[in-house]
Amino acid sequence: MRALVPIVLLTLPASAAEPPLVEKYLHSGQLAIGEQVLERELKKHPKDDQLRFGLGVIRLALGVERMSQTMYEYGAKADLLFIRIHSRDNPEPNAITYAKMRSLLDDARRGLIGVDATLAGITDDNVKLPLRLAKIKIDLDGDGSATDDFSTILFKFLGGRAEFLTKNPEFLVHFDRGDVAWLRSYCHVAAGAIDFLLSLDLKDEFELNEWGPFPNVRPKFTGTDEERKEKLQKAREIIRFAEPARLTRVREHFVQVAKLNRETWRYIRAETDNDYEWLPNPKQTSVIGLPVNAAMVDGWLEAMAEFEAILEGKKLLPIGLLFPSGGKGLNLKTVLDDPPASIDLAKLQMKGVDAKYLEKGVDADLNKLIAAARLFEGGSMGMYMAYFN
Numbered sequence: 001m002r003a004l005v006p007i008v009l010l011t012l013p014a015s016a017a018e019p020p021l022v023e024k025y026l027h028s029g030q031l032a033i034g035e036q037v038l039e040r041e042l043k044k045h046p047k048d049d050q051l052r053f054g055l056g057v058i059r060l061a062l063g064v065e066r067m068s069q070t071m072y073e074y075g076a077k078a079d080l081l082f083i084r085i086h087s088r089d090n091p092e093p094n095a096i097t098y099a100k101m102r103s104l105l106d107d108a109r110r111g112l113i114g115v116d117a118t119l120a121g122i123t124d125d126n127v128k129l130p131l132r133l134a135k136i137k138i139d140l141d142g143d144g145s146a147t148d149d150f151s152t153i154l155f156k157f158l159g160g161r162a163e164f165l166t167k168n169p170e171f172l173v174h175f176d177r178g179d180v181a182w183l184r185s186y187c188h189v190a191a192g193a194i195d196f197l198l199s200l201d202l203k204d205e206f207e208l209n210e211w212g213p214f215p216n217v218r219p220k221f222t223g224t225d226e227e228r229k230e231k232l233q234k235a236r237e238i239i240r241f242a243e244p245a246r247l248t249r250v251r252e253h254f255v256q257v258a259k260l261n262r263e264t265w266r267y268i269r270a271e272t273d274n275d276y277e278w279l280p281n282p283k284q285t286s287v288i289g290l291p292v293n294a295a296m297v298d299g300w301l302e303a304m305a306e307f308e309a310i311l312e313g314k315k316l317l318p319i320g321l322l323f324p325s326g327g328k329g330l331n332l333k334t335v336l337d338d339p340p341a342s343i344d345l346a347k348l349q350m351k352g353v354d355a356k357y358l359e360k361g362v363d364a365d366l367n368k369l370i371a372a373a374r375l376f377e378g379g380s381m382g383m384y385m386a387y388f389n
Helices: 004-011 021-028 031-044 049-073 098-120 150-157 177-199 203-207 225-237 246-270 294-311 332-337 345-351 366-374 381-388
Strands: 128-132 172-176 238-240 342-344
Touching (some): 021 049, 021 128, 031 049, 049 098, 098 177, 098 203, 203 225, 246 294, 246 332, 294 332, 294 381
Antiparallel strands (some): 128 172, 238 342
């Protein structure tokens, strides 16, 4: 009888196996405690990449929770970079200043960088992290009670369409090595978007309540409607940079996105199982029911390679149809690494781009970027684009 025990354990479905440690804290909503516990366990077992993967996931969940609570505190009608996650309006939102908003965004960016750094330590090509996502609990509005479940968030994100949950009500996913790279890539997408926003000087738009989702900004504009329109028009005519050095970070983040996309698909294409897949190869089945074919993957990777070449300055943007360029291409790397103090859109249209950003070279094939988007044409195009990141 004892000899049969190992065989029985091997034949049990994955959902019946011992769940990973992180799931206990994700399901109880004790995210901060879970982070501390996983940190301690990882110090004891530094080669346990399932623990490391779990620590990255719970840190990401904490970041989402904190951002949602912040958005609720200040009465946001929509999150700055994401859909509004919390489900109800704050009837008495706190006032928020432009400086405070920038500080909150930068905190979120640092959190994302921390998640990426955690996941970057994973070296086990066979790492697995089975999670029942539907049971994850989060405190979205900061009332001290983690009663918001992931299923609600998912339904909202998918516009109420989540038919796949009828077959997999716990939303069990077996995350693997390819998903590590996918999640890291998403961290860089979000961090790059934040750095881009923080590179810009949007103070006037913010205080005129023309940018951002907050109903209670300070200081409030007290001028006339005519003065308000004039100030807003000036703000929109000239792009100003508050922290231009962040644009280099934006470029570096998106270079990493391209590299991590290659890593993602290198691992996923090599898989031979079909085990509750998050992002599948063409021979696997996705848990959310979106099929993936070889043409999609090939086209996406071609677009990523072209995107990376543009960001690295190896290929130039052909801008002759938009602005006077003397037959030269725009080196986007030079623009982002050494940006102008401001961009006057009217002068740009008349006089063209500063000569130091233009050069002779190989033009990027923008058709590859367009073709990648066309691979996902149809009702699920937006979902596919977000899915592939």
